[in-house]
Amino acid sequence: MPELPEVEVTRRGIAGPLLGAKVLALRLGKPLRWPLGREPQALAGAAVGAVVGEVARRGKYLWLPLLHADAASDGGLLLHLGMSGSLALLDAPPPPGPHDHFDLVTDRGTLRLNDPRRFGAVLWSAALDVPPAATLLARLGPEPFDAALTDAGFHAALQLRSAPIKAVLLAGEVVVGAGNIYACEALHAAAIHPALRADRISRPRAARLLAALRATLARALELGGSTLRDFSDVHGAAGTFQAVAAVYGRAGLPCLRCGGTVQRRVQAQRSTYFCAGCQRR
Structure with a gap:
C-alpha cells in the first residue's frame, strides 16, 4: 500500500509540472472505493477550464486545488492511492x-490514476475544511516532520493509548505516515518491541522512537519510497527503500544490529517484523 513517502514522492513529481496547468478534460473509469461527492458530469464540468494550484499532501491524501477566474467556483480533487494505486x-x-x-x-x-484493486479514491470537495475532505482528514494526527510535534507531545499522546505501539503507529492518530514497513523499521531502530503497550513507553524511549520514525521516513523519501508490488512514481520508476530495510521482509535472517534472528508475527492482520533480541518490551 502506498504510504506517506510514496504519496509525497508522487506529490513532488506532479507539483511543479502541474502548477498553473489548465484542465482540458476529465475522464472517469470504473467506480472507485468512495463516492465522488458529485455526479461525473458535474465533476467534469467543475474541473474543465480550471487552473491547477499548488498540489498539497495531508497524510496519504493528495489535494489538487482547481482554481477558476470566478473564485466562487473554486474547489479541488482529493485523491487517495488506496492499496495499489499510482x-x-x-x-x-x-x-x-x-x-x-x-x-x-x-x-x-495527462495525470492518470492506475489502481488494479480500485481501493483508491477521487473526490470533489469545495475546500479542505469542508466535507467531504474535512470529514476524511479530521482524525489524522500531526505530520511527522511538523516542528509542532514535540517529543513531549508525542509521549503525552502515547500515554493515552493502551494498544500495542505498532497498532498505535498504524492508526495514524498520534502521528501520520508510519505505514507497516516504516513502523517496523522505526521500532527496530528505536529498539522497541512492537507489542509493547504505548502507555508503557517512557519519555526518553518515545523521543527515540519519534527520531527513528523521522529518520526512517526521510530515508524512504531519498530512495523514492518502497515498491513491493504496484507502486511507481509519476515517471514509472520503482522505489528502492525495501532493499535497505533492516527487518521488514527479513524473517529468519540475522538482525543487522545484534545478530539475533528476525521474526515475523501477525498483528491486527498485518505482518510485523522485529528482532526479539534487541527490541525489548
Whole structure:
C-alpha cells in the first residue's frame, strides 16, 4: 500500500509540472472505493477550464486545488492511492487500460490514476475544511516532520493509548505516515518491541522512537519510497527503500544490529517484523 513517502514522492513529481496547468478534460473509469461527492458530469464540468494550484499532501491524501477566474467556483480533487494505486504524468498517454480509472487532461500532460484493486479514491470537495475532505482528514494526527510535534507531545499522546505501539503507529492518530514497513523499521531502530503497550513507553524511549520514525521516513523519501508490488512514481520508476530495510521482509535472517534472528508475527492482520533480541518490551 502506498504510504506517506510514496504519496509525497508522487506529490513532488506532479507539483511543479502541474502548477498553473489548465484542465482540458476529465475522464472517469470504473467506480472507485468512495463516492465522488458529485455526479461525473458535474465533476467534469467543475474541473474543465480550471487552473491547477499548488498540489498539497495531508497524510496519504493528495489535494489538487482547481482554481477558476470566478473564485466562487473554486474547489479541488482529493485523491487517495488506496492499496495499489499510482499516478503517472503522461505527455502522450496511450488509450486507458482496464485499471486506469481517472484521467485529468491538462495542457501540461495527462495525470492518470492506475489502481488494479480500485481501493483508491477521487473526490470533489469545495475546500479542505469542508466535507467531504474535512470529514476524511479530521482524525489524522500531526505530520511527522511538523516542528509542532514535540517529543513531549508525542509521549503525552502515547500515554493515552493502551494498544500495542505498532497498532498505535498504524492508526495514524498520534502521528501520520508510519505505514507497516516504516513502523517496523522505526521500532527496530528505536529498539522497541512492537507489542509493547504505548502507555508503557517512557519519555526518553518515545523521543527515540519519534527520531527513528523521522529518520526512517526521510530515508524512504531519498530512495523514492518502497515498491513491493504496484507502486511507481509519476515517471514509472520503482522505489528502492525495501532493499535497505533492516527487518521488514527479513524473517529468519540475522538482525543487522545484534545478530539475533528476525521474526515475523501477525498483528491486527498485518505482518510485523522485529528482532526479539534487541527490541525489548
